[in-house]
Structures are given as structure tokens and as C-alpha cells.
Amino acid sequence: MKKDALVAISVALLVTWLVSSASADYAGSILGNEAAIKQSIIAAEKKPLKEAGYSPYAGKNYPGQVLWGDTHLHTKLSLDARAFGATLGPEQAYRLARGEEITSSHGERIKLSRALDWLVIADHSDAMGAMDEVIKGNPELLKDPTVRDWYDRLARGGDSQLQATMEIIETFAGVSGDTVPAVLTGDAFVMSVWERYLETADAFNDPGNFSAIIGYEWTSTEGGNNLHRNVIYRGGSNQAKQMLPYTAAASFNPEDLWKWMARYEDKSGGQVLALAHNGNVSNGIMFPEINPETGKPLTKDYVSSRSRWEPLYEITQIKGDSESHPLLSPNDEFAGYDTLWDKGNLGPVPKEDDMLQYEYAREALKNGLKIESTLGVNPYKFGVVGSTDSHTGMSTAEEENFFGKHSGKEPHSGRWEQIVGDFDTVKYYGWEQVGAGYAAVWATENTREAIWDAMKRKEVYATTGPRIILRFFGGWDFTEDDARLRDPGLIGYSKGVPMGGDLGRVSGQKTPTFLVAALKDPYSGNLDRIQVVKGWLDKNGDTHEHVYDVVWSDTETRQPDKEGKLPPVGNTVNVEEASWSNTIGDSELITVWKDPDFDRDQKAFYYARVLEIPTPRWTAYDAKRFGDTMDKNVPMTTDERAYSSPIWYTP
Incomplete structure (x- = not known):
């Protein structure tokens, strides 16, 4: 096994052990000290491979x-x-x-x-x-x-x-x-x-x-x-x-x-x-x-009280x-x-x-x-969840x-x-x-x-109904190779912080990098794209926002135009039959993205938004099943989505 690979695996194991043993606040600081942890592992590298361990999943205690x-x-x-x-x-x-x-x-x-x-x-x-x-x-x-x-x-x-x-x-x-x-x-x-x-x-x-x-x-x-x-x-x-x-x-x-x-x-x-x-x-x-x-x-x-007692928002x-x-x-x-x-x-x-x-x-x-x-x-430093607010005694969030x-x-x-x-x-x-x-x-x-502990540390996310799997990590050292791993969590926790976490200032001129991955709900539509939404505060005290398309489906036929706008993914919905086909979009999307507009002196937050291809809305299912004819202003398709909790950068 190559030296770098062994160090990376050992870092992951040690970090996850430390995180599982530490408080939520202290865990964030542990995750920011990857370089120091690496040096400790390299210093002890004389131990035989057998003692170091082979399986990257052994001792894995992070949220999996x-x-x-x-x-x-x-x-x-x-x-x-x-x-x-x-x-x-x-x-x-x-x-x-x-x-x-x-x-x-x-x-x-x-x-x-x-x-x-x-x-x-x-x-x-x-x-x-x-x-x-x-x-x-x-x-x-x-x-x-x-x-x-x-x-x-x-x-x-x-x-x-x-x-x-x-x-x-x-x-x-x-x-x-x-x-x-x-x-x-x-x-x-x-x-x-x-x-x-x-x-x-x-x-x-x-x-x-x-x-x-x-x-x-x-x-x-x-x-x-x-x-x-x-x-x-x-x-x-x-x-x-x-x-x-x-x-x-x-x-x-x-x-x-x-x-x-x-x-x-x-x-x-x-x-x-x-x-x-x-x-x-x-x-x-x-x-x-x-x-x-x-x-x-x-x-x-x-x-202070709101920050203490209200870590979540129903988005x-x-x-x-x-x-x-x-x-x-x-x-x-x-x-x-x-x-x-x-x-x-x-x-x-x-x-x-x-x-x-x-x-x-x-x-x-x-x-x-x-x-x-x-x-x-910051009183509004919250993670996000979705929920029904149903008053029927039935938690039903699926369109059909x-x-x-x-x-x-x-x-x-x-x-x-x-x-x-x-x-x-x-x-x-x-x-x-x-x-x-x-x-x-x-x-x-x-x-x-x-x-409850996951809610408190804001390692949660929201969907409009589909069970999209979403990972979102922020750090300073993610590389394109990290997006090729089959378990984003294994590298994500060792090199960064998860959704709900904080990035503090580091020495040098580094730019934050984000590992983001999404896997479709097998019962729902393919994925259209993943976006990262950034908000920041400038030196004059004004706030701004920008939405970045960071990875998308059907790259053979879809590329941004001269203004940077990504063409629509298309629409396969048959409204009359309340059906669609997954002939467009992808089943999974993953990438490492670096903020091209980063200013190390500006407070900022980042969150991921995942969009599905269009699918039938519940109104289309009702029209099909009951034979209802609805007004033209009634939407019959929907772009289901998921929102991660943010990651904050504080200078």
C-alpha cells in the first residue's frame, strides 16, 4: 500500500474516533487539524501494517x-x-x-x-x-x-x-x-x-x-x-x-x-x-x-437565546x-x-x-x-429540515x-x-x-x-418528499480525486466539516473547497443538477447571494451558454397519464467545487440544493384518478428538490 493512501486511511480512522469521543463543538476543531493529525500518524508509521489496520471501515463511528x-x-x-x-x-x-x-x-x-x-x-x-x-x-x-x-x-x-x-x-x-x-x-x-x-x-x-x-x-x-x-x-x-x-x-x-x-x-x-x-x-x-x-x-x-435554543428551521x-x-x-x-x-x-x-x-x-x-x-x-445560524405539517395523523409527502x-x-x-x-x-x-x-x-x-444530537449539530437536510441521499462537506483541501470515492463520508469527515459545520480562517491563501454528492430516490425522478448557494457580507455591511451550478446531468448534450446559464434538463412528464420517464437526468451526481469568488475577509455561508427532473405533481395524479379538469393556473408538474444545511465561513 502506498504511503499517502495509508496515511489518509489512518487519518480517517483517528479523526472519526476523536469525533465520536468529543463534544460537537470540539469535534469541529478536531476536523480542522488534519495536518497535525497526519504528522502524528507519520511519526508512528514504523508500526507494522497489520497493527495499522487494512479496512478503511474498521472503527468507523461517524454518521454513516x-x-x-x-x-x-x-x-x-x-x-x-x-x-x-x-x-x-x-x-x-x-x-x-x-x-x-x-x-x-x-x-x-x-x-x-x-x-x-x-x-x-x-x-x-x-x-x-x-x-x-x-x-x-x-x-x-x-x-x-x-x-x-x-x-x-x-x-x-x-x-x-x-x-x-x-x-x-x-x-x-x-x-x-x-x-x-x-x-x-x-x-x-x-x-x-x-x-x-x-x-x-x-x-x-x-x-x-x-x-x-x-x-x-x-x-x-x-x-x-x-x-x-x-x-x-x-x-x-x-x-x-x-x-x-x-x-x-x-x-x-x-x-x-x-x-x-x-x-x-x-x-x-x-x-x-x-x-x-x-x-x-x-x-x-x-x-x-x-x-x-x-x-x-x-x-x-x-x-444569544435564539442561537442557543433554535438550531433548526422548517424550510x-x-x-x-x-x-x-x-x-x-x-x-x-x-x-x-x-x-x-x-x-x-x-x-x-x-x-x-x-x-x-x-x-x-x-x-x-x-x-x-x-x-x-x-x-x-448570529441568531439565524440554523440547519434545515422538511416536514409535512399534516393535520391528518398521516405523514404523506409523496405526490402520488x-x-x-x-x-x-x-x-x-x-x-x-x-x-x-x-x-x-x-x-x-x-x-x-x-x-x-x-x-x-x-x-x-x-x-x-x-x-436529536444530529439535529442539534445541524447535520440534517430537507427534501420536498423524495428520499434523495445528500452529502455536503466543506474544507480547504478537497481535490477532484475525492469525488471518485464511493463513500464521500470517509474522506469528507477526515478533510472537512459536514453540513451544519463551520470553517474558520486558515493561514496562507487557501480557498474553501466543497465535496457534494447526491443519489436519486429509486422511486422518484432522476437528478437534474446540484447547485451551491452562497451568501456573504461585504465590507460595507451589505449582503449578497449567488447560485452556482456545480455539477449536472447529461453533460454530453448540456453545457452552460456564454452567460453561464445551464439549459433546462427537459421534461418527460405525460400529464394526462400522470407519468414520466427517467430518460433524462442522472442517477447520481458528485463533484468537488472551489469557490471562484472567495474573499477571505468576508463572512459567508454555503448550502447545496439538489434538483430533480420534472415529475407529476399530486394535482396530476388527482386529475388522472378522479377525471377532474383543473384550471390552467394549477401546476401539474413539479421540480422536487433537497436542501442541505449550510456550512459557514467566519474570518
Whole structure:
């Protein structure tokens, strides 16, 4: 074996051992000291080959498997889900997620194409389980006249049910000005529901096979502005049951949620993190520069707390994508993937263009660099996941198996034109639902703890539904030869940092290099291209962005034009048959890319975006199966995609 090859293998083994033994923060510094590690190995090279080891996989403890899940599923325990007609509880949700066939709320048999590896049932903490009892006719609850009125209108079904449901949502969101009936929020009642939820989660948690991760959704919607967060627990029920979930009834302010999280950790000894909800109906306050509670610029305490408690952001889900928007990224031809819920908030306030920059991930990442230069901490240094936000008890993100936002939009003829949500001046229609998304986690094993740890260190990524395998590493010494290895992780962890990591300044004039690889979902479309999205802060304090096509399919027939624009991959979709062929695109793409515009004095971030070839959208499947004729403005094809968590460069 050649000397250089032996050193490389030994470095990989030693680094992965060090990483597995170190804290997440210290591991990043270990990975940046590859040269020092090499020297240590060379100094000890007199040992026989037999002692050094032959297999490059022996002792491999770095995250070697991607685990698929959903951080954001609602069951009948959520007040709005039950009001919309969901009858499935946590038990049925877990059974479907782990691969079993179940019956939906409307009597349809359903099974996922493939089981998920883990699931967070994140029911709303406010009045958790109460609506199920109301609809059952719990006599104690029906003594309240408001609850009785809701019960009667929900029982009538149709428009009466829809209007009652919207009234319930607006009452709990603080939009209507009405007071939430106290009988629905009592501690004793909520604790009984919470304990049953925890018992079910523990019963379905099967370490090594399926992880039932505990969580809930804190549902701040003051004035209709959606600031929801999903709180995710690392441990089990013994810790989680020590405190009731925090509610929006207690406070609409995220800073109060973070304080609750600190109290929980102090009391229980457990750990929690918060995942910021898709922000495209927040009307400009999900990623603020001015604190909406005080009307003043963000403080060091705010940005430090947000950075501490919120390592993740939900970049895609049923309400649409929130990576970027065409008005924010006019030079990005792929910005605005199904950004159909950009009309307003969840109340009566329509959207204004200047709100958009505080709702979408890319702009938040850019603004985070700016805030960090002033306050010393980046509050928007987050990794990204996709999830469904389904309110059906069914985690369905595949176009051909899409069961809608809520049970009223389970598959049936005409659902495309029916109203999903009616918020006074803003209406959202069935066809504006998006068949998305899933969360992918690079973990060492399928356990609650290992998955949570991956979320905390941001080694996660999002897809709009397909199970695309994506690796993204940043470093200073990747070469073209590294893209020829069959296990990008083996070289990636030894020479760089994974998605979610940090690159610090190095001596000399080196330029950062990135190893990026994607493998298609065997059930979905071929790959069109991989792009790297870069954002940076210049010396004047202004932010910028650029999207680079770094590797693409069909290179024999596709090359960039004189302006550097890559031609479209083509389209094989037969809309009438809801079918396509993988005669274009590639099954895998991998490359090493070097930033051609690097400035060592500028803060920057980089993330990978993988695009599939066009495939049929769920609306095309509905048109085929039900014979529906849809309006011309209804999209019938989709460009599914994956987004990595960023890698940051800090001078």
C-alpha cells in the first residue's frame, strides 16, 4: 500500500474516533487539524501494517446512515385537526410511519411506499386533546356555552363545520378577540392527555428500528402572524412528564418559550430544542431585525437565546417552500418552489412585499451574518429540515400518495378547488397545498438520542418528499480525486466539516473547497443538477447571494451558454397519464467545487440544493384518478428538490 493512501486511511480512522469521543463543538476543531493529525500518524508509521489496520471501515463511528422522518405531524389531539375531522390518534400515526397499512379518517386504506425511520408527533400544546372530547360530547365541557355552540356547528358538517373550525383557530390564535374557554385548558385535563401521549410514544419507540421522538407544537399566532415552534425532546417520558408543554395561552413571545425550555432542562435534567416553523405566513416577523415585542433592535440577549435554543428551521412543508422567493432572488430561476401561501398571515392582514425578507431562509441566513457583525452572535445560524405539517395523523409527502393538509382534503374528486383555509381577506385553495416534505438526519444509530444530537449539530437536510441521499462537506483541501470515492463520508469527515459545520480562517491563501454528492430516490425522478448557494457580507455591511451550478446531468448534450446559464434538463412528464420517464437526468451526481469568488475577509455561508427532473405533481395524479379538469393556473408538474444545511465561513 502506498504511503499517502495509508496515511489518509489512518487519518480517517483517528479523526472519526476523536469525533465520536468529543463534544460537537470540539469535534469541529478536531476536523480542522488534519495536518497535525497526519504528522502524528507519520511519526508512528514504523508500526507494522497489520497493527495499522487494512479496512478503511474498521472503527468507523461517524454518521454513516441517513434516517428519514417527519418533525411535524398532527393527530386528533390537535384542536384544529380534530375540528377538521381527523379521527386518527398517535397510535395510528406511528403504525403508518413504521410501515403498516391503516384506514384514514375518511375510510381510505393507506400505506407509505416505505416506512419512515422516526417520527415526531407534534400536536398543538394549547388545549391538547380537548377538541376530541368536545366532539365526543363530553358533558362537562359542553356546559360551557361557547363549547356547546362549537359542538353543534361541527356536528352539522359542511360549511358550518368549516366556519366553526376557522372560528376555533382564530380564537386560540388571538385573532377574534374572544377568550378561550377555560374548561379546555385546565392543567389536570392537559396532563392526563400528555401522559397518554407519552405512554404511546414510549410503547412505539424501538431503538435501532424506529424512534418515536417526543415533541409538541407551541402555537403562537398573535394577530394571525404565525410564529409556531416545534419543541423536540432528546429523552423519554420520565423527563418529559415533569412539566406540561408550554402554551401560547401563557405567552405569544418566543423569548418566553426559550425561558420555559431553560426551566425544563434545569428541572428535568433532559434536553430540548426548538424548530422554527415554516415562516411564510408570519407577515415579516419570523426572522426579525426589530423585535416585534419591543419595537426596538434585537439585543445581545435575544440573539444569544435564539442561537442557543433554535438550531433548526422548517424550510419546506404543505404550506409551501420557504427557501427563497422570486422577489427576493430575482436572478435565481429556481427560487419560489410552490410559494403559494404568500398572500398574507393566518388572519385578516394581507402580505406586503417588504415583509418577505423576514420570512424566507436564504434572506434570514444573510441577515444573520449582518446581525453577527454588530452583536457578535448570529441568531439565524440554523440547519434545515422538511416536514409535512399534516393535520391528518398521516405523514404523506409523496405526490402520488398525498392525503392533504387536513382530513377534509383527503383524496376525493374536486378537492383541488375547495377552500383549505379561509382567513377573512385571504383564502387558500386545495391546489395550493404542497406535497412536502421530509427531514433527513445523518446519525450514528436509530435512537432518540442520536437523532436529536444530529439535529442539534445541524447535520440534517430537507427534501420536498423524495428520499434523495445528500452529502455536503466543506474544507480547504478537497481535490477532484475525492469525488471518485464511493463513500464521500470517509474522506469528507477526515478533510472537512459536514453540513451544519463551520470553517474558520486558515493561514496562507487557501480557498474553501466543497465535496457534494447526491443519489436519486429509486422511486422518484432522476437528478437534474446540484447547485451551491452562497451568501456573504461585504465590507460595507451589505449582503449578497449567488447560485452556482456545480455539477449536472447529461453533460454530453448540456453545457452552460456564454452567460453561464445551464439549459433546462427537459421534461418527460405525460400529464394526462400522470407519468414520466427517467430518460433524462442522472442517477447520481458528485463533484468537488472551489469557490471562484472567495474573499477571505468576508463572512459567508454555503448550502447545496439538489434538483430533480420534472415529475407529476399530486394535482396530476388527482386529475388522472378522479377525471377532474383543473384550471390552467394549477401546476401539474413539479421540480422536487433537497436542501442541505449550510456550512459557514467566519474570518
